[in-house]
Amino acid sequence: MKTTINQKGFLIDGTKCIGCRACQIACKQWNELPAEKTEFFGGDGYQNPADLSSKTYTLIKYREVIKKDKLVDWVFHKDQCQHCLEPACVSACIVGALQKTAAGPVVWEDRRCIGCRYCMLACPYNIPKFEWYSINPDIKKCTLCSDRIENGLPPACAKACSTGAITYGSRDELLKEAKKRLKSGPDTYYQHIYGEDEVGGTCVLNISSIPLEEFGYPGNLPKESLSTTTDPAMKSIPGVVIGLGAALGITAFIVNKHKKQLSEESQSQGDQS
Amino acid sequence: MSNRNIEFGKGSRVLFGLIAIGAFLIGVRYIGGLGTVTNLSDKYPWGLWIGIDVLTGVSLAAGGFTLAAIVHIFGKEKYHAVIRPAILTAFLGYIFVALGLIVDLGRGWNIWHVIFFWNRDSAMFEVGWCVLLYLTILALEFAPVIFEEYGLNSWQEKWGKYSPWLSIILVSWFVFVMTGYPWYAGIAFIILAIFYFTYRRSLPKGSTVLLLIIAGIIFSFEHQSSLGTLFLIVPTKLSSLWYTPYLPLNFLLSAIMVGLAMVIFESSLSSRVFGFGLEKDVITGLAKKLPWLIIVTAVVRLYTLYQQTGFVLEGTPAQLFFLGLEIIAGLLLPLVMLLFPGASDSPKTVFYAAAMVIAGVVINRVSVSMVGINIPDIPAYVPHPGEILITLGIISAGIMTFYVMCTKLPVFEKH
Numbered sequence: 165m166k167t168t169i170n171q172k173g174f175l176i177d178g179t180k181c182i183g184c185r186a187c188q189i190a191c192k193q194w195n196e197l198p199a200e201k202t203e204f205f206g207g208d209g210y211q212n213p214a215d216l217s218s219k220t221y222t223l224i225k226y227r228e229v230i231k232k233d234k235l236v237d238w239v240f241h242k243d244q245c246q247h248c249l250e251p252a253c254v255s256a257c258i259v260g261a262l263q264k265t266a267a268g269p270v271v272w273e274d275r276r277c278i279g280c281r282y283c284m285l286a287c288p289y290n291i292p293k294f295e296w297y298s299i300n301p302d303i304k305k306c307t308l309c310s311d312r313i314e315n316g317l318p319p320a321c322a323k324a325c326s327t328g329a330i331t332y333g334s335r336d337e338l339l340k341e342a343k344k345r346l347k348s349g350p351d352t353y354y355q356h357i358y359g360e361d362e363v364g365g366t367c368v369l370n371i372s373s374i375p376l377e378e379f380g381y382p383g384n385l386p387k388e389s390l391s392t393t394t395d396p397a398m399k400s401i402p403g404v405v406i407g408l409g410a411a412l413g414i415t416a417f418i419v420n421k422h423k424k425q426l427s428e429e430s431q432s433q434g435d436q437s
Numbered sequence: 438m439s440n441r442n443i444e445f446g447k448g449s450r451v452l453f454g455l456i457a458i459g460a461f462l463i464g465v466r467y468i469g470g471l472g473t474v475t476n477l478s479d480k481y482p483w484g485l486w487i488g489i490d491v492l493t494g495v496s497l498a499a500g501g502f503t504l505a506a507i508v509h510i511f512g513k514e515k516y517h518a519v520i521r522p523a524i525l526t527a528f529l530g531y532i533f534v535a536l537g538l539i540v541d542l543g544r545g546w547n548i549w550h551v552i553f554f555w556n557r558d559s560a561m562f563e564v565g566w567c568v569l570l571y572l573t574i575l576a577l578e579f580a581p582v583i584f585e586e587y588g589l590n591s592w593q594e595k596w597g598k599y600s601p602w603l604s605i606i607l608v609s610w611f612v613f614v615m616t617g618y619p620w621y622a623g624i625a626f627i628i629l630a631i632f633y634f635t636y637r638r639s640l641p642k643g644s645t646v647l648l649l650i651i652a653g654i655i656f657s658f659e660h661q662s663s664l665g666t667l668f669l670i671v672p673t674k675l676s677s678l679w680y681t682p683y684l685p686l687n688f689l690l691s692a693i694m695v696g697l698a699m700v701i702f703e704s705s706l707s708s709r710v711f712g713f714g715l716e717k718d719v720i721t722g723l724a725k726k727l728p729w730l731i732i733v734t735a736v737v738r739l740y741t742l743y744q745q746t747g748f749v750l751e752g753t754p755a756q757l758f759f760l761g762l763e764i765i766a767g768l769l770l771p772l773v774m775l776l777f778p779g780a781s782d783s784p785k786t787v788f789y790a791a792a793m794v795i796a797g798v799v800i801n802r803v804s805v806s807m808v809g810i811n812i813p814d815i816p817a818y819v820p821h822p823g824e825i826l827i828t829l830g831i832i833s834a835g836i837m838t839f840y841v842m843c844t845k846l847p848v849f850e851k852h
Contacts, residue, residue, distance in 0.1 A: 258561035259554035279543020284482035296472030301543040413632040419512040
């Protein structure tokens with residue numbers, strides 16, 4: 165596995181979140197993202213907008229915990245790019261427009277992109293978004309405020325959070341902190357750090373009072389990076405090309421040599437008769 | 438000679454209509470963005486165009502390399518009569534696949550970036566290079582037809598001299614681009630160069646065309662399988678009814694099978710449209726090979742399905758329906774039809790069996806790219822009429838070009 169010593173990330177602790185959405189606003193302000201026209205929708209409480217989009221990089225999701233027809237808890241969680249240690253989108257991108265930076269963020273480069281949207285398909289969390297009504301569409305997603313990190317500033321959302329639900333720091337430290345919290349609060353926390361092992365681990369670590377699957381996160385992710393699924397096929401290319409080339413070349417030679425002999429024989433027989 | 442007059446009948450008018458509608462909608466797409474004419478969304482970024490225009494288009498173009506292998510590598514000369522139409526189909530197929538792809542790309546005008554920005558980890562990168570290189574090879578394979586028609590003898594001579602070397606260089610270049618190791622490319626170059634000199638010394642004149650054929654088959658193998666590789670990265674999104682680590686193999690085998698089915702299907706149709714009485718022997722011979730290819734494809738498909746699911750098939754009703762169609766109507770039924778004694782002598786049986794094989798592969802590709810993709814809590818993707826009409830427009834343009842080229846150029850051999 166790649167070294168994570170220098171990688172930055174978040175510890176997102178849903179139990180500390182009060183659903184104020186200051187992080188959502190801060191994200192929009194820093195990234196200069198326009199507002200979205202939204203509508204109140206039934207279902208999951210007051211979540212607004214309904215989902216991430218090219219105009220919304222992060223979103224507080226709301227879930228009501230109902231037991232015996234009674235609302236027993238109201239849980240929030242911050243949805244955003246998980247900044248995988250070995251991202252599927254980076255491996256998938258045909259022109260290398262998506263890159264994993266040394267500091268942790270996964271960022272997109274405008275200059276290279278051809279708009280094939282393979283990154284969107286490849287991402288297990290459906291994070292990269294597309295500008296469907298633009299003639300020169302961009303891929304849009306959370307950058308972990310790479311531009312702020314480079315200048316020694318914490319990401320906008322982490323700075324805005326007033327309850328300590330978003331902790332920014334080095335991933336290794338955050339992982340230790342997450343384990344400590346789970347241990348000290350066996351009743352408060354669902355005992356799983358989402359992002360520790362998922363698809364090879366992510367820079368964003370998530371803990372909550374309920375499983376993250378209830379917020380729509382996939383529960384069936386492998387522990388290895390998704391790029392390992394395409395590796396064998398990609399590595400086989402030189403072997404297949406050279407082996408196939410040799411096999412075809414030899415077959416063609418034998419077959420055509422045989423035919424040449426046949427035609428020469430029939431010719432010489434024709435000459436004799 | 439072959440310069441027959443082009444007759445635009447009722448069918449042509451329908452095709453022209455569809456082309457016009459498609460062109461108009463493509464215009465709308467470039468003014469308002471992909472959202473105006475598609476149902477693609479952030480959850481379903483790929484849809485009909487990738488499923489039909491690209492995946493299916495490429496698989497149905499497989500007749501070109503399948504027949505090239507039968508005729509040139511395995512020396513079955515009697516199928517020579519159908520090789521030109523098969524190569525033209527592949528050539529036009531790839532051109533229209535590329536056109537469809539450009540419409541689908543958010544920034545189609547940047548497609549050349551593939552040549553300069555390399556990401557070797559990406560299956561899509563392999564797909565891109567295969568399209569580019571195989572299109573070049575197909576153009577070279579088809580070029581003699583044009584030289585013949587316009588009497589360009591000096592061109593034909595140059596073609597004979599340089600096309601083998603070009604093939605060798607393109608294959609070696611591909612190996613270098615995919616691996617980054619010059620010595621791998623060197624090995625490929627040396628092996629193919631050895632073949633070139635051996636063929637020139639000890640085989641009949643003109644055998645150096647074999648290098649071109651070999652290069653075409655290599656790129657086809659790589660390209661057909663790499664389209665399956667594309668979907669390996671979504672183990673949690675693609676239903677286990679289709680997902681398997683052997684998806685590239687499934688794609689390759691079904692492509693070889695459908696390549697042959699396409700040649701049968703098309704030859705039967707073309708001989709009717711162009712009024713050439715194709716030797717029945719040709720179609721019968723091909724029809725005798727088809728069951729074997731179906732068996733290989735079906736065995737691997739069913740075995741990998743068993744590996745993945747243990748035959749406990751779970752999915753949405755639509756997924757189960759598509760799987761049933763693919764396996765029963767696309768593989769088992771045509772196999773049974775062709776295995777009946779004397780079946781390969783009946784043009785009707787052969788035609789319908791080939792059509793079913795083709796339909797089965799179309800369903801398979803549509804399933805892998807659309808029907809089989811599961812996104813929790815989000816209603817499944819259904820194509821927008823705009824997507825369907827643009828696809829129809831592109832297919833119509835392909836058919837129309839094929840018709841015109843077959844009329845104007847010596848594609849079909851004279852009898």
